[in-house]
Amino acid sequence: CAKYLTDWGFARCTGEGGGIEFETMEKTRVILRPADDASLPRVNHHSPFFSGSCGREVIWGVDNTATLKALAADLARDREVREDGESSLHTTDASGNPIGFCVTCRVPVVEAPLEFNRVGAPVRINRPAIAADKQMRAHPIRINHVVYMMRDAEEARATCRFYLERLGFKLSDNVGGQGFFMRAGASHDHHNLLVEALAPGHWGLQHSAYEFRDFDHIMHRGRYLESQGWESHNGPGRHTVGSNLTWYFWTP
Numbered sequence: 001c002a003k004y005l006t007d008w009g010f011a012r013c014t015g016e017g018g019g020i021e022f023e024t025m026e027k028t029r030v031i032l033r034p035a036d037d038a039s040l041p042r043v044n045h046h047s048p049f050f051s052g053s054c055g056r057e058v059i060w061g062v063d064n065t066a067t068l069k070a071l072a073a074d075l076a077r078d079r080e081v082r083e084d085g086e087s088s089l090h091t092t093d094a095s096g097n098p099i100g101f102c103v104t105c106r107v108p109v110v111e112a113p114l115e116f117n118r119v120g121a122p123v124r125i126n127r128p129a130i131a132a133d134k135q136m137r138a139h140p141i142r143i144n145h146v147v148y149m150m151r152d153a154e155e156a157r158a159t160c161r162f163y164l165e166r167l168g169f170k171l172s173d174n175v176g177g178q179g180f181f182m183r184a185g186a187s188h189d190h191h192n193l194l195v196e197a198l199a200p201g202h203w204g205l206q207h208s209a210y211e212f213r214d215f216d217h218i219m220h221r222g223r224y225l226e227s228q229g230w231e232s233h234n235g236p237g238r239h240t241v242g243s244n245l246t247w248y249f250w251t252p
Helices: 002-008 065-075 153-165 215-227
Strands: 011-013 020-023 029-032 058-062 082-084 088-092 098-103 142-149 170-175 179-183 193-196 204-211 232-238 245-249
Touching: 002 020, 002 029, 002 215, 058 065, 065 088, 065 098, 153 170, 153 179, 153 193, 215 232, 215 245
Parallel strands: 058 098, 142 193
Antiparallel strands: 011 020, 020 029, 082 088, 088 098, 142 204, 170 179, 179 193, 232 245
16 A cells, blocks of 8 residues: 555655655545554445445544634534544544544645647747657556445445535535535535545445646556556546546556
């Protein structure tokens, strides 16, 4: 797993509380721990896709400790909430997925505007595109979104209401009353979260998405992952809902 994240371009960093931590350019993190680590939430996943430990918990960032305290007080009305001092809290969503919250550590990354030569409108003259450098190594800027599978459409609708009404998410798209694309309250993304009734008997975390600068970076990183032996599942391509450029790889 550590090699997988390194090959994705994550930077290994020093964390607290054990495990191995990796960070994006914006300092959002993926934390690896042994599957039998007692501090991990229980596995809440069933599908034909995975047979291992899988992702155990998704942590959402909030703006300050006041927001964190307000969330803890509200969520404790109808579910168990565990607080780690004043820095973070842990609970479950409406479908039993372990989730947590902490004051954000993100450091926004602002990339320089890209230059594209279009038919009849050249702007980059006598200069190769940056991505033409075969030695370029792209790195994930941030964790963009996560997707949860729901047991059925009713659970998907209930979980959607939880994120909208209790956590301040906003609805971007409703696909047939079975899939709900949502974005965090302060986000300008199409979605940071999708909950969908994928198939009977499927539930839990389905995938997480790492955002790269552009399609060139996706192609560079994807080709490198393939060269290291990681299996591509789908892509490269573009989604219809959200228009995301994408390339899926199987985790170890």
